Amino acid sequence: MTDPSTNMRLKLPITCFILQIILIILFGVLVQYDEDTDAKKHHHGNHSEAKTDMENDFYYRYPSFQDVHVMIFVGFGFLMTFLQRYGFSSVGFNFLIAAFSLQWATLMQGFFHGMHEGKIHIGVESMINADFCTGSVLISFGAVLGKTSPVQLLFMAVFEVTLFAVNEYILLSLLGTRDAGGSMTIHTFGAYFGLMVTRILYRPNLDKSKHKNCSVYHSDLFAMIGTLYLWMFWPSFNSAVTEHGDPQHRTAMNTYYSLAACTLSTYAMSSLTAHDGKLDMVHIQNAALAGGVAAGTAGEMMLTPVGSMIVGFLAGIISVLGFKYLTPILESKLKIQDTCGIHNLHGMPGVLGAIVGAVTASLASKEVYGEGLEKVFPGVASGNRTASYQGGVQAISLAVTLGIALIGGLLVGFILKMPIFGAPRDNACFEDSLYWEVPGEEESHEDQMTAVKTEESDTLNS
Amino acid sequence: MTDPSTNMRLKLPITCFILQIILIILFGVLVQYDEDTDAKKHHHGNHSEAKTDMENDFYYRYPSFQDVHVMIFVGFGFLMTFLQRYGFSSVGFNFLIAAFSLQWATLMQGFFHGMHEGKIHIGVESMINADFCTGSVLISFGAVLGKTSPVQLLFMAVFEVTLFAVNEYILLSLLGTRDAGGSMTIHTFGAYFGLMVTRILYRPNLDKSKHKNCSVYHSDLFAMIGTLYLWMFWPSFNSAVTEHGDPQHRTAMNTYYSLAACTLSTYAMSSLTAHDGKLDMVHIQNAALAGGVAAGTAGEMMLTPVGSMIVGFLAGIISVLGFKYLTPILESKLKIQDTCGIHNLHGMPGVLGAIVGAVTASLASKEVYGEGLEKVFPGVASGNRTASYQGGVQAISLAVTLGIALIGGLLVGFILKMPIFGAPRDNACFEDSLYWEVPGEEESHEDQMTAVKTEESDTLNS
């Protein structure tokens, strides 16, 4: 299937090369190893006493980093393979924009909160943060899945990463917000940004591609690979950049129980909302993850195991209800065509997570946290702010995030609407063959056997 | 495919909601963070000297936990996708009952051996133990795969987790048995419990679904994803809850060599027992894992690398012979319909592992273990029991496990036989569409291309 308007022969190579060369130049000028990755600094840094090898941040965070990395590339990538003829693009564009975004995010995040004497210092924590920012872009990708060219996606990533870093800077550095697992910075931001982009890119005639906007049996199984890796590693995601020790431990455990409870409420709601009680793969693939999103802010706090379970339980219910009743309304009334239902998986659960975080923060006290208060709420521990003030900051942060995401998505949507990017036509959405060499269908096994046997008799006869 | 008797519209939601609400209430009343997850306790616990962050148990065990977690959700889940039309249920019910079981196991195991002043204290070690208990339920699931409703499975999990915790308590707490990787507590227990359940649920007319009780090409590849993750991460499984330091290191290595040797004997036996020397995917998917099961008890002991290899080598042989010759006999003579052949992967290798563990324990000595004896056999190290006494205890533990598993499976089988649970009819087993919305078949690519082209010409003509 070839269409001159979607031919990427020049557009994609030029975009990739220019972006990568810019990245290389900026890295050359700006980026340096941090204390724990530099051969010289690690041994003779400005420490009063030297770190042992085991105290290198690598050993605290690298296993979590690898889990997050799997979520970004396999988790998000395969989750989106549910479409019958968009598997190459789901995994492949996910791969491309993630590889770009993690480099760009290193610069943008470093620029806003990693500068030391004019240089960006990087190590395993910045790698995790870059992957986090990438995750936000991939969430937005879910909203426009099947309706965008790879060049459009790269440009979306350029802008979204930048805005992500701005929002993150405002929250974490200016406001002192706590959001270790990114209910606000990652999920709410990525979701509402993506929803606004897809709103601006609204296609009134998308039903021409309707027959391809659905799954087949094996594509749903591939998607479950994505779901399960996201589900299993979400405890690592939420705990990856918390403080060392008990906060990392506690966050992982809170997320574990939130997800487990969410899974049960998802199955219950999926069956309850189907007219014949049958489970819907869309719900299982997506809503069962909402418990991880919703524990993203409060996970590092003393949410308690039971608190985590209640949060996850509610997140699963909200998410399935969203898929069942809200998504059709968003499409018909608000003209928001949300391919993967990111509003249900990242949007609403992200907002829920932000609210839970604000409430939990406002209840923080020395009685509950003891000396550990310093690690979770340094401002409260030092007496600079009260817990209820911190709760208010958390709530304001949600509003800020929503605002930047929606306005950002609006602007970026209009940029992406320009015809030069080679978006697919309405009748060719959700189709790999526009941007990929697609192999032929599998011959039936019997045909192959016949072919071989024919050749064999040929050989024998000759 | 709709059948009123299997409609889950009310049964599944009600079961899930009630179970989850009970869990939430019990967690609220009983469960607390342990020393390493609580912000307050970690910093001002009842230590004479404070732990450093790196000494938090999280850093010793969390990477192993994540590997175990992958085995439970992806390993077991995908291993069972080998059936041509049961992939949604294999992965999906595995997901559901695992998410339930890990919560319920936290309570049951905590009740029996994690209580502190009336509260259950939880952290990464309890999370691993909960996953272990879940693994046992999933083993039993393998025996009844394709023949049970999700509600039946949830009820099976309720009872099996409870009995698992009782058996584990008797072994580990009362008898002082060593079984870090669970040859007895997890594999033998799960296998014989499941075999007894499937015996009670015997279906004389199961051959009506025979044409679906087999694999197709791609379903076998999906199953290999499960196999490989189980195989690769089994060293983490067996070492996840051993003592810190050399026992964890040694257990992982012993299991690594046991599995490698097992793989070679599995391939050899698979080819040898086929009339034309062709390898059978069922053997590769399952028997190659028997080396992990068989190293579950003795793995932490000074089994030596060569000892591990011999154990794995034997386990592979036994397992393939079981698939080839014993499974048909179990079905025809003993009326045990064991869908996944858990007797060959978990049953016999589990018993082998228990025996190897008993023998290895009885040979333990201060000469071999030095000061390390304390970590593996504290009773022997303290002089409270001799090594041969420990060996006897290990042997008795196998008998206790078999007894509780068989009697428990008998009782639970009868409970699950009640018609209210919505089990499939004999001619509708091994079929996803009973409990899942199943998408249509993939259109052939050529048809799609034609469709697109037709639309394209329509567009051009209009």
Place this chain on the structure above:
Amino acid sequence: MTDPSTNMRLKLPITCFILQIILIILFGVLVQYDEDTDAKKHHHGNHSEAKTDMENDFYYRYPSFQDVHVMIFVGFGFLMTFLQRYGFSSVGFNFLIAAFSLQWATLMQGFFHGMHEGKIHIGVESMINADFCTGSVLISFGAVLGKTSPVQLLFMAVFEVTLFAVNEYILLSLLGTRDAGGSMTIHTFGAYFGLMVTRILYRPNLDKSKHKNCSVYHSDLFAMIGTLYLWMFWPSFNSAVTEHGDPQHRTAMNTYYSLAACTLSTYAMSSLTAHDGKLDMVHIQNAALAGGVAAGTAGEMMLTPVGSMIVGFLAGIISVLGFKYLTPILESKLKIQDTCGIHNLHGMPGVLGAIVGAVTASLASKEVYGEGLEKVFPGVASGNRTASYQGGVQAISLAVTLGIALIGGLLVGFILKMPIFGAPRDNACFEDSLYWEVPGEEESHEDQMTAVKTEESDTLNS
């Protein structure tokens, strides 16, 4: 499909059993736990002061080991499932020869550089090294994929592991070469060895199997599972056996950025070299990994993030150009039939990595590395050799590796050419059914539904 010449009924079992029994005997005679795995030594070794549990090498390296392990079994295994009818063999033979090779490599590597008083001491580092050596065999497997019997592959592994250990010994122990991620020892060696083997095994009539030497839609998605796991975990691969602390941290980060840049140049080149701008899955699956290969030697050095990105960027370009223009020439002119294009993924990027390593080493200085020089270039730090001498040694090591690989591949190729190994005939290559029981095709869902309904009405009528 049955062919007496390829019947493995006796050949495969005998080969597996004999090899495994030899391994067991040699392990029994030669192999012992090392200090960190032995219960006695860990606690009362010949340390002046005892190690804490956390200083056990297990906690420094086991997470990396597990990532490498996934690359070997899932990464390599699934990467090769791209062929439409060779998925069982790709994953299954990969599994078999890896399980053998890791045991044999333990002995060979231990013999050359792990002997202590006549015994081979093993622990997590030797496990990683054994997996590395296995990786080299699997690279060679990629060249002959589809054209060899499992017995041939096992014999190839026997010889290749041995030669790998010899080459590794010459480089690392005799010459003092630095090659932590194995650009030379693993990738260059495995690639040129495999290319020479496939050259000797040249099949002039391979086009008889041409129709099977290609992918189908879902086989390409399975292959992407392999690609992504290799890509994600390559930072762990390159850093797995570097010194503790900053070198491990730095290597992982350098590889991360090399891979990211490589991915963008791969996408650019894939689109640029296609006549209609469409991306080619072969490039994405393979060339995007070249950045990991090319960072294998210099990754642990102070390559800087920008240096890593430049290396990855070039590696991606070279690799796609190789697939597009060099592979056809190699086949037509040099009679090298390289099924997976290992020359493009491992060969040329490996050589590039070796050269980059030599240059980077020759620029090493106390100013840049500080006290950390000791960990990366102990010879230079101690003043025994200059940095430029080290650079020269690195360059010579490349030549040595190429020499041993090519001569070794030549000899082993001739051995494997003997007809007794049961290689497939020219018209039956790339076909699972020669060595595997292959299940029938999936019935269409509609047929199944009809079948079920028919049976249902039968039941109702009866």
